[in-house]
Amino acid sequence: MIKLLLLLLTVFLCGPLSAQTKQSKNTGNKNSNPTWVKNIPAEDVITWRRHIHQNPELSFNEENTGKYVEEVLKSFPNIEVIRPAKTSVIGILKGAKPGKTVAFRADMDALPMQEETDLPFKSKAENVMHSCGHDAHTAVLLGTAATLSKMQNQLKGTVYFIFQHAEESPPGGAIDIINSGALKGVDAFFGMHVLPNFPAGHVGILPVGAASTAQDVFHLNIIGKGSHGSMPHLGIDPIVVGAAIVSALQSVVSRNVEPGEMTVVTIGKFQSGDAFNVIADRAELAASIRTTTDKTRKQVEERIKEIIDNITKAYGATYELEYVPTYPAIQNDEALNAHARKSAVGILGKEQVFDAPMMTASEDFAYYRKIAPVSFMTLGIGDGAANHNPKFTVDESALQNGVKAQVQIILDYLNK
Template identity: 35%
Template sequence: MGTFTVADVEVKPDLAARLIEIRRHLHRYPELSFQEFQTFEYIASCLKGWGIPYRQVGETGIAVDIIGEKGEGPHIGIRADIDALPIEEKTGLPYASCHPGVMHACGHDGHTAILLGTAYQLYHRRKEWAGRVRCIFQPGEEADGAAQRMIDQGVLEHPRIDGMLGLHLWPHLPHGTVGVKYGAVTASCDDFVIEIEGKGGHSARPHQSVDAIAISAQVLQALSVLVTKGNNPVDPVVVHVGKIQGGTASNVVADRVVMEGTARAVALETRRKLKSQLIQWVESIAASFGGKATVQYTEGHPPVINDERMTRALEESAAEILGPGSVRLLKEPSMGADDFGAFAEKVPSMYFRLGVGQEGRPVYDLHHPQFQFDDSIIPIGVKVLVWTVLSRLQKGAETGC
């Protein structure tokens, strides 16, 4: 195994300029989940231009296997998401989206450019290390089940991946810092649809009816109690109803209401318990008012839970690259979700935050129409990933990665 120094992973100015050009192209031509056909072609063209072999996974996914020529070693996967959001961009950037109503408002264009740079660096140093790195360009992260779909298509197999790395740009950390969290990083996100059936009638004679709207009000109140009283208060849980439809006129007792929402939890056991509680409570409340409730509960993204050994490797590597003061230990998980959790369920994984917040500038959150970041973060992300992979590969035989 070769011996590497921090200087070996520096991103040369010409490569940094090319990666920024790539990021801006992706930003200008965003595509929604599972519609990333031009994005796929563009990523493929970048890889072809560098002479890096790749394979297509599904319709718009790409996997790049880079094999070290020093012999056998650990197999590490790195994921970047490539899809955009249905948001009208309001940044005013010269390379703003030219697709109306579609925007890279979550930084996936940056993730993709960082992983392309990582692939380039590792490929051109492949004679110096052992093992395998699989760069995974994943479509559809903003949709349900995309990561699992790639897993079902064998992206973790042939040969088996031993561990995964993933990152997300994060506006709530200073530019160029790394946020590290041991254990749970993000919550699960499950969707539910509650259909309440009552008995319609005239508002002047409510006793002859079963008011589905009144039942829905009780259900809504009960869901907040479920969070505060039905679960351990130190275990984060969110239950949110974002859409309610029911009723036809002011003087008609509604016979049907549909409620849609999401349920989030950090702990796996809490997630399972929350599902059964929600269904039981809703059905019981509706029955107690003489109505009926049907709950369609769809399990979506699992929580992202970081492996301790992988997390320590990233933390140490980032500190070596950026300096110890640039690594922040995150105290709390985010109640947001990321389907990287599907990878983390299958293999030891590590998912970290890469800060893009800039002092003196407004902080726009992810999914905001004015979200943007400074392109200088791209070579920083490349260096962190490349150094983590190389140093972990060097230590792979000892750590059992």
Template identity: 40%
Template structure:
């Protein structure tokens, strides 16, 4: 990697990231963001396909030398969170902000595009740039882009996530599972409502639902190997209208996360069994809606080895093996089709107020992380191409 070329692009990365941060767009609504990206790529002379899987874009940069095709991906969508930061690039759209770093991902990949356009004469093969919509909202944008052929002819794929839990200057990934699968469920308990002073004439849906909350906690603690990480969380319970009315219906909603497909199916089965059995024990009925979301993000072990080997050459960053983490990513769909590696790039720095967790209303990144992220994507791609020349 020609580090000086990339360093010269850094001010432009910051400028573009701040523009995107001011003008965030929610999942499946990234029209202006997509147009902004398309305009930059077209000005660079990149072959661009628009409206791929929604507002997604695909750019192709063909090198002068024969070789493999490596895909690099950035997500573009924001979140329905009001930006509470006080800074000149704060979101100008009430109730919407880039609270997860996708603006930085997009700005980073645009810089990578500029880099490879400058290096065409030395480029072996082809770089495919994937600007993906709707990572934050199921069913996500990755699956629909894959259906429209974004991975056709691709030999390897890499992606990064700017990650504030890690200090800037450090990067991390893992061989095999890195991020969890994520499923959602809704359980409606149907009882028989009535007067709060006459409970014997009713079937209390709130009591049945409360008992079920406790039963569901036994799935992880008593049905799953303690060495196999998993989470079952009940995020909401909704029932009742007044203090003296026994509720006719109560709804639970939650999420289930794990790393193995057999564990995933077992959790789903146990939720059905416990919901139906507990409701029946109280004379009520349970209706379950279960939605299988993103699968676990599982890195190719050879490509993780590449990451761990080449990362320290990227501006001297420190490479670490990441523990498994429970947030999910639809980059998992790409890795089901093509060997690759998803990598976490430290973006945390308390001195720059970049120490808030992701999805926080005051979330921000240390923008220096974009330089490391771009360098890592470039170095991974160049390493793969050289190995397979």
């Protein structure tokens, strides 16, 4: 359920990286050029991506995408395919020698929106579009699996290629795969998300610690007592109660959360009343809350609940509150981040690796940390519309660098 639109707005407004957006050409690999680079099926990666793009499926409905991925994986040597959830697929590559187990994750779902590009391979499905780039994630990881499947003799350990369903829709697909038990024994998880308006093929290393935000949502019904607008003493005005709650909630970030800790409390909905001379009997509020640590997440939830409870009591109203946690924040591991950076620089050169700013969006990749440390990174895809925009496109010249970085990260992790 990544809200990359928010992320991209943040990134656009953040200036310091804008200089990088001007060089949108992939300058190619100037450094080492290991022989395996020749084995990257660059054209196939584009074919796979276009097929998936043209045939998008919504979260939890990735039946055909899952089948397609399974067939492609089965066409590679040495890969065992398992289905940990109805529409998820994992390819497992066991190296010639024993060692650690490393997982790379791609997500496969599309979004409920009408594509507005004029691509020759635009979506054939009405109101379904790959506007978050998960088609590219899937194709790049297939390219990585294809390349590594020919290097089994050189591998020490096991690689899991995770093709995950339903990233865009909480509770998300990651938790299904984790609960299936299929990932027991994985020592490290990596993931890579495409990011427009960064140079095509440049890999962005997200911060250590919080790399994205946790998002919680609440829905609140304030139940007052309706009355004539001229007889307020006979009613309990839910609008006055709601206004007091909205004002008091502003103090959570400004007075309770430690200064400097990124936290947002946004009341996105406040609806009540139909007529100017009637005191309504109910008011509806809804909010989204973004935090980056478990401690603050819990603290903010507690304060919000206290404020709502006490203010409604003070005004003689009652309430119904639904507080819904969605994805936690991705917590990038320091050692894995350093590893990803070193490998990416090693294969792409340092001019094609940059420090990406924290995503203010949320991602269910965060859940894999329940099993092992994680590192999430970005892949620049050139100038264009934001993720989740109907005009979103991917500069396909970026995909080869995505495969190169993924292969190198896996090789280095297993063979170090």
